[in-house]
Amino acid sequence: MMTIRVCIGSACHLKGAYNVIQGLQKIVEERKLDNQVTIKADFCLGECTKAVSVKVDDDPIVSVDEKNVKTFFEEYVLGRL
Amino acid sequence: MRKFESNVQLIKYEVLKEVSRLAMEGTLMEEYEKIPVTIIPGPKPRTRCCIYKERAIMVERVKLAMGGDKKNSNIIEVLEIACDECPINRFTITEACRGCLAHRCSEACPVDAIFHVGQRAYINQEKCIECGRCRDVCQYNAVSDVLRPCSVACPTKALCIDPSNRKAVIDNEKCIQCGVCVIQCPFGAIMDKSFIVDVIEVLKKSKEENSHVYAVIAPAIASQFTNVKIGQVVAAIKKLGFHDVIEVALGADIVALNETHEFAQTIEEKKVMTSSCCPAFVSYIEKCYPEFLDNISTSVSPMIAISRLIKNMDEQAKVIFIGPCTAKKAEMNQEDIKGSTDYVLTFEELCAMIDAAGIKIEECEEAKLNNASFFGRIFARSGGLTEAVKHVLKEENLQVDFKPITCDGIAECDKTLKIAKAGRLQGNFIEGMACKGGCIGGAASLHRRPKDRKEVDKYGELAIEKGIKDSLRIFEVNEIDLHRHYEKAFKKK
Numbered sequence: 001m002m003t004i005r006v007c008i009g010s011a012c013h014l015k016g017a018y019n020v021i022q023g024l025q026k027i028v029e030e031r032k033l034d035n036q037v038t039i040k041a042d043f044c045l046g047e048c049t050k051a052v053s054v055k056v057d058d059d060p061i062v063s064v065d066e067k068n069v070k071t072f073f074e075e076y077v078l079g080r081l
Numbered sequence: 082m083r084k085f086e087s088n089v090q091l092i093k094y095e096v097l098k099e100v101s102r103l104a105m106e107g108t109l110m111e112e113y114e115k116i117p118v119t120i121i122p123g124p125k126p127r128t129r130c131c132i133y134k135e136r137a138i139m140v141e142r143v144k145l146a147m148g149g150d151k152k153n154s155n156i157i158e159v160l161e162i163a164c165d166e167c168p169i170n171r172f173t174i175t176e177a178c179r180g181c182l183a184h185r186c187s188e189a190c191p192v193d194a195i196f197h198v199g200q201r202a203y204i205n206q207e208k209c210i211e212c213g214r215c216r217d218v219c220q221y222n223a224v225s226d227v228l229r230p231c232s233v234a235c236p237t238k239a240l241c242i243d244p245s246n247r248k249a250v251i252d253n254e255k256c257i258q259c260g261v262c263v264i265q266c267p268f269g270a271i272m273d274k275s276f277i278v279d280v281i282e283v284l285k286k287s288k289e290e291n292s293h294v295y296a297v298i299a300p301a302i303a304s305q306f307t308n309v310k311i312g313q314v315v316a317a318i319k320k321l322g323f324h325d326v327i328e329v330a331l332g333a334d335i336v337a338l339n340e341t342h343e344f345a346q347t348i349e350e351k352k353v354m355t356s357s358c359c360p361a362f363v364s365y366i367e368k369c370y371p372e373f374l375d376n377i378s379t380s381v382s383p384m385i386a387i388s389r390l391i392k393n394m395d396e397q398a399k400v401i402f403i404g405p406c407t408a409k410k411a412e413m414n415q416e417d418i419k420g421s422t423d424y425v426l427t428f429e430e431l432c433a434m435i436d437a438a439g440i441k442i443e444e445c446e447e448a449k450l451n452n453a454s455f456f457g458r459i460f461a462r463s464g465g466l467t468e469a470v471k472h473v474l475k476e477e478n479l480q481v482d483f484k485p486i487t488c489d490g491i492a493e494c495d496k497t498l499k500i501a502k503a504g505r506l507q508g509n510f511i512e513g514m515a516c517k518g519g520c521i522g523g524a525a526s527l528h529r530r531p532k533d534r535k536e537v538d539k540y541g542e543l544a545i546e547k548g549i550k551d552s553l554r555i556f557e558v559n560e561i562d563l564h565r566h567y568e569k570a571f572k573k574k
Contacts, residue, residue, distance in 0.1 A: 008555065009325050010315075010449035014545060021555045041555055042394060043295065044325035048449070 002037050004077065006064075007053035009044035015051040016066040017041075023069035036081055056080075086528050088128070089269035090429065095120050096139065097277055097433035100146040104281040105438060109147075116143050138163040142272065149274035155253045156274050156410040157260060163270035166247040167229045171211045174202045177223035186215040186224065234265035236491040236515075237368060255368060259361035259491065259515045260407030260524025273407040273525065276424040277434060283399050283423065284322040292397045293324035297387050297422075298450070299404030300330040300461035301520040303540035304533035305428050311540070312447030317440045318403075318431070319448060329402065330453030330544075332387030333358070333460040334552045337469035339563045340380040344470065344510065345481045351376055353501055354510050356466050357565065358382045360412035361515035362494055367571050370498045379565045381418060383460060384409060388422040389561045399423045403431050405523030408515070417566040427525030451545055454552035458541035462534045463489035463519040467512045473549055484508040490517035 004024060008017045024039050045053045050063040056076050064072045085091045099116050103109040117139035123132040141160040144150075149158050174186070180200030187195040187202065194208035195215060202223075204215070216224040231240045231249050239255035240262055242248070249270065251262075262271045287294045296318050306314050315326045336358060344354055357363055357378040366373050381389075388400040402409060402425045410425045412418070426434075435442060456472050459465035467485040474483055486508040488494040494513040500506050516522040521533040546552035 008452075010327075010451045014449055014451050018546075018555045040394070043327060043391065046324075 001035075002077065002081065003040055003057055004037060005040050005042045005045065005055040007043075007045040007047075007051070007055075008041045009048065011048035012045075012051040012053055017052045019066040020052045020054065020064055020069055023066060024073065027070065027073050033081070037077065086264075089264075089266070090527075092120075092127075092269060093142065093272065094429060094433050096142045096146050097275060097430055098437045100143060100275075101277055101281060101430075101434045101437035104278045107285075109278065113143055113147065114140075134162070145272045146275045147278050148276065153253075155251060155256055156258050156407060157251060157256060157263060158272060158274065159249050159251055160270050160272060161248050163268055164248045164266075165268045165270065167231075168227050169229070169242055169244075169247060170204075170206045170209070171226060171228055172204055172209060172213065172216060173225050173227070174204055174215075175223050175225050177221045178202050178219075179221055179223070181221075185218040185220070189214040189218045230265045230267055231262045231271060234261045236261070236495070237365065257361045257364035257368060257515070258408040258411040261491075261516075263407060263524050273410060273427070275430055276410070276426065277430050280401055280424050280426055281434070283401070287324070287399065288322060292399065293395055294322065294399045294401060295391050295395075296323040296326045297329045297332070297384070297391070297400055297402050298326055299384075299402070299406070299520060300328065300333065300453075300458045300537065300540075301405045301523060301526065302403075302428075303458070303461060304521050304530070304536040305405070305527050306442070307528075309442045309445075310447050311450060313442050313445040315450045316445035316448040317435045317442045320440050320445070321434060321438055323401070326448070326450060327387065327391065328450060328452040328457070329383050329387050329404070330457030330460060331552065332383035332385070332390065333457035333466075333469070334454050334549045335386040335390065335556075335558055335561070335563065336380050336383050337456055337460075337466065337549055338473055338553065338558070339386075340378050340466075341470045341473035341477075341479070343378055343380060344483065345474070345479045348481060348509055352509065353506060354378055356510075356512045358460065358466060359408070359514050359516075359520075360406070361408040361491070362513035363567075364408065364411075365491065365494060365513075365515065366498070367567070369495070370502065372502065373498065374567055374571075377567065379567070381421075381563050381565055382409075382412065383457070384412070384425075385418050385421045386561065386563060389563075390556065390558075392421070393557075393561055401426060403428065405520050405526040406516075407524045415570040416572065417569040428527050429525050432527065451543075452552075453544055454546040454549050455541040455544045456549050457552065458544055459537055461520045462537045463487060463514050464512070465519065465537075467510070469549065470510070476548060476550055483510060485510040485512060487512045489514060489519070490522075491515045 006021050047053050047061045053061045054064045103112050117136035121135045126132045129135045194205045237255045239252045243250045318326050355377050384402045402422050413422045456469035464487045488497050522529050
């Protein structure tokens with residue numbers, strides 16, 4: 001099971017973290033990956049400058065925005081499943 | 082130097098700051114006995130008769146700042162030595178008495194308590210029933226009417242006087258911990274216990290264990306800091322070692338949604354429902370109108386909701402509430418919700434901690450704070466909860482007859498509950514806030530100004546999530562227990 005943590009601290013929230021989460025949820029649903037990927041919201045991952053901060057398992061934080069959710073998913077998640 | 086409403090607040094702040102400083106240094110246990118001398122260096126006293134009395138009072142203040150009497154379950158305590166034994170006798174005849182011929186005072190007195198000696202009238206205090214008729218008839222205004230400020234302020238008559246030493250005593254059975262006496266006592270002889278030392282210890286420990294301590298901040302923050310931006314205060318709080326700062330208003334969003342659903346589902350059976358977010362109001366019902374216990378909304382308060390939400394997401398989390406309220410300090414330990422919020426701090430205590438750590442708020446870069454909707458944010462003022470419920474009813478198109486009565490301050494709460502008791506209430510929902518204006522008028526606010534309400538609304542407008550549904554769209558609110566069990570909370574010990 002892979003966990004994607006999306007920061008929803010204030011800085012990330014303002015940059016559209018909720019939309020990133022909903023975007024990811026949609027992709028997971030569309031591709032029927034529910035039992036392979038969990039999406040979790042987290043208050044402050046500690047890298048507010050990278051808003052929206054997203055972390056796949058224990059990997060370094062990646063900066064994602066609502067427009068590049070799909071590219072992010074393909075690049076950082078899909079290949080590892 | 083910070084500006085305070087009165088010297089009472091200033092001196093409390095000085096004590097809290099010194100206690101915080103020593104706790105942060107880790108020398109509190111060795112050094113706390115020196116605090117009275119540090120604050121009252123002498124040789125001249127600040128306001129009392131001598132520095133020795135001032136220092137003796139300071140010893141008591143330090144004790145309260147360090148958590149107070151552990152055996153006393155009440156969060157509010159009287160500093161016996163600081164109590165100036167204000168007059169007990171309400172009416173006395175002053176020098177303005179001219180010793181007139183008419184003697185309207187004794188004519189008016191229904192119990193024959195006024196007598197005349199020489200050219201002056203006197204009141205026999207044993208007989209006086211404090212009706213005030215002598216005051217009303219005296220044409221020289223010679224009858225002075227003095228009530229103890231603490232007793233006048235207390236809405237539940239919990240403040241009584243020990244006849245043996247004329248000191249104020251709090252009857253814990255009656256006290257609702259609203260804290261109004263803390264602000265009203267002109268001698269600063271009543272104080273709320275502080276968890277500031279515990280919080281500093283939790284923060285230290287979190288550094289060693291690499292765990293997270295969250296500060297959840299009440300929406301009343303909007304009106305608190307006037308010379309600095311809220312973002313700068315948030316940055317300062319993070320510098321104290323908190324992992325993140327989150328708005329309690331997000332908890333208010335959760336509560337508004339839950340309470341609206343509860344209202345829609347139960348109002349037919351309950352007939353009247355009251356709000357439950359103000360702990361002093363809930364306590365007031367428990368103590369003065371127990372017949373309405375089953376009418377209190379069983380929704381937890383925003384403080385508990387946000388604490389549980391955070392702990393649901395981060396199991397190791399410690400949550401510290403920061404707000405303008407003394408009653409929240411008592412709420413957090415109530416049996417049915419204990420363990421959700423770890424400690425409660427007030428805005429006064431927050432300032433003391435920030436200053437003790439040498440953090441200059443005005444030099445901090447602005448951090449962001451935006452977790453809630455407009456409606457969650459306006460919970461800080463009277464009428465906010467009602468607007469939030471209306472909003473949810475409209476959004477969800479729920480067809481229920483919602484007839485709210487907004488009670489601003491404990492006097493209005495009492496009046497409305499009295500009417501409800503008589504069965505003549507022109508409504509079915511009572512929003513009760515013990516402090517005038519709502520939380521922004523709280524006993525542990527830094528100040529209470531007429532424009533505070535506007536500040537809250539202005540701040541509310543800045544929320545990026547406009548509606549409650551938007552604000553909660555990514556949270557699994559269903560996973561959090563949002564129900565209170567008052568029978569457990571108010572079980573007689």
